Amino acid sequence: MEANSKLIFESDDFEVVGTKGLDAEKISKPSITFWSDVWRRFRANKLSVVGLIILVLVVLMVCFGPMISGKDYQFIDYNMKNIKPNGTYWFGTDEMGRDIFTRVCYGGRISIIIGIACTVVSFIIGSALGGIAGYLGGVVDDFLMRVIEIIGSIPYLVLIVILSFVLGRSMFALVFAMTITAWTGTARMVRGQVMQLKQQDFVAAATALGASPARIIVKHLLPNTLGIIIVNLTLSIPSFIFSESFLSYIGLGVQPPETSWGALASLYQTRLMFDPYQLFFPCLMIVLTVLSFHLIGDGLTDALDPKLRK
Amino acid sequence: MxxxxxxxxxxxxxxxxxxxxxxxxxxxxxxxxxxxxxxTLGIVGESGCGKTTCGKTVMGLYPATSGDIIFDGIKVNELKGKEKKDFTRKAQIIFQDPYSSLDPRMTVGDIIGEGIDIHGLYTGQARTDKIYELLRTINMTSEHANRFPHEFSGGQRQRIGIARALAIEPEFIVCDEPISALDVSIQAQIINLLIRLQKERGLTYMFIAHDLSMVKHISDRVGVMYLGKMVEMAPSYELYTNPKHPYTEALMSSIPIPDPETEREKKRINIEGEIPSPINPKPGCRFASRCRYATDRCRQETPEFREVGPEHFAACHRIGEE
Structure with missing residues (x-):
């Protein structure tokens, strides 16, 4: 009772019981960089990890398969034609007695190389032009967007047929024909992203600090668009593989003796009635590759989106 | 004076x-x-009155349509190239939104060091030391330098923004509503930091805000803006005790008084209607459509921004008439 009756307090009556000094500013969590955080969230997505494993296996098989099987993909042996899959010929042989496993590996190299080459080319052109349009805006933006609309309005199959007449049917012509229309999508996407980013205060802050446009692009705009670009890269590789397969299937793509998964599918469909396994393997590889890229892309979308951070 | x-x-x-x-x-x-x-010059006004645009134009982030900005005797609004870069060393800005003003892909150390890198002030170990020193200035420690903005709270981010502005040792800082996105306890922290820095470094501030009490606390003089025009400007004590312009009068009466009895007794002047659109504004006094004293003269003639007392400027026809 007596203790409570004291109503006037002096500063001596109090003592500090809480925290003192800078402890409040301490962060106990270890520092994580952006990319390690992305990897952590990517790993959390089981399906994407499965996709990544499938992709690694496919790539390993395509790279080292011919060495393991020890056969030549062009070697013709009429005594060995249309053999069903067995211990020696893992995927069987075709009607000219060639080992399908080795051919699928070689075809995969071409398919994947074309997929990556097209993606790289279309992303370099697309991000450069999209970035310029988005950053400069105004007349430059209007002009580039009209160009993109015009290119986008030409059916790409028509373009490819014309180009294959002009340039001949080489791998270069194929990459050229597929990228000439595909970069427009990238350009649109990068333009939108850059336009959104350049309104952000950190770009204004850099300008206020005296940063040159080149510095703003390299240090601020590009690193911030990288996430969305990577997601789209992983999603566009399979679409190029798909297009290549389709073009090879209808005879506009890779020409013999070179081969690709699409070309193999086209060749082996003639034997579908008698030896369905011949068509099955190249198709399986296309499906596995495309599926794995999609799964990875899906996981990356979530992992790279800062709004979905947990 | x-x-x-x-x-x-x-x-x-x-x-x-x-x-x-x-x-x-x-x-x-x-x-x-x-x-x-x-x-410290405070600029107040309601949303959309042009406070932020004014601050950013002074900084050269927006090109001015017309008029001059003279900094330390040099006309800065038409500078190009190297001279413009030199100006950026002397004047800096702190932004309103601490979330969009820091690049999410850069570490705090790099954000603070950006100005140092651009102007080539320090390199190597000297640069690191300078960044650590700046972090200590804003009550953070050197271990924060390798972290990313997303690891910090709003108040911490705002302090990082302040450190970035301080890194190149400017003379003048535009504070574009630096506290409006923060909650009250953090606001005091930021304001006290700004006041401390001003004392230590002799900084000049242009402090843009819509929190009238806070502006009174920090500013030596205050300017009131309404729809793109400056309607009144005076030393802060003078403005808060003796507002001349009807808009300022109404604004001042809206400040809550931390005493329930006085607050209850207080007469509040309510401004009717919404702020008119700043697109193609009508001639005459901008405030005429909402002013309770408005006459025909107000609707036709734009009032001049003139001296109505010592250091006290206002733009209203009424002043000195009666």
């Missing part, structure tokens, strides 16, 4: 945005003021 050195002088500054065919948004429409070295 006349001994004060003018650091920044803004003369008849206009910033118009074209928003469509025959539609011009007059965000800042002919304002003039001076900022003395070492003082």
């Amino acid at each position: 006349s001994e004060k050195k003018v650091l920044v002088e803004v003369k008849d500054l206009k910033k118009h945005f074209k928003v469509g065919k025959n539609a011009i948004l007059k965000a800042v429409d002919g304002i003039s003021f001076q900022i003395y070295k070492g003082e």
